[in-house]
Amino acid sequence: MRTVFLVLIVLVLVLIAAIATGFLDISQTREAQAPQISANEQGVTASGGQAPAFDVQTGTVSVGTQPANVTVPVPSVSVNEPAPPAANAPPASNSQQ
Numbered sequence: 001m002r003t004v005f006l007v008l009i010v011l012v013l014v015l016i017a018a019i020a021t022g023f024l025d026i027s028q029t030r031e032a033q034a035p036q037i038s039a040n041e042q043g044v045t046a047s048g049g050q051a052p053a054f055d056v057q058t059g060t061v062s063v064g065t066q067p068a069n070v071t072v073p074v075p076s077v078s079v080n081e082p083a084p085p086a087a088n089a090p091p092a093s094n095s096q097q
Contacts, residue, residue, distance in 0.1 A: 028052055044078040 018024035035049030 024058040027055050027057075029055045 015024070019026070030050070030053035033042040033048065033050045035046040037044060037046045039045075
C-alpha cells in the first residue's frame with residue numbers, strides 16, 4: 001500500500017515539474033455542464049450535460065547522433081609503487097600507551 005502511495009506522489013511531482021518548466025501546457029477548451037436531473041414517481045432521469053475538453057501541448061525531445069569520427073579524450077591512470085624505506089630511518093613503533 002505504501003508503494004502505491006509513493007508512486008502516486010512521484011507521479012504528481014513529475015506532473016507539477018513538467019507544468020512548471022513549460023514542458024507541459026494544459027488549457028481548457030470547453031466548459032463542463034452538469035446534466036439536468038428530474039425525479040418523478042417512475043424514477044430519476046438525467047439528460048444533457050457535457051464533459052470538459054482540454055488542449056494539451058507537450059514539449060519535444062530530440063535525440064540525434066554526431067558524426068562517426070569523434071575524438072574523445074580518455075584520462076590515463078598510472079599506479080606507482082611506494083618508495084622503499086630509507087636504510088638509516090628508524091623503524092616505525094607500534095607501541096600503545
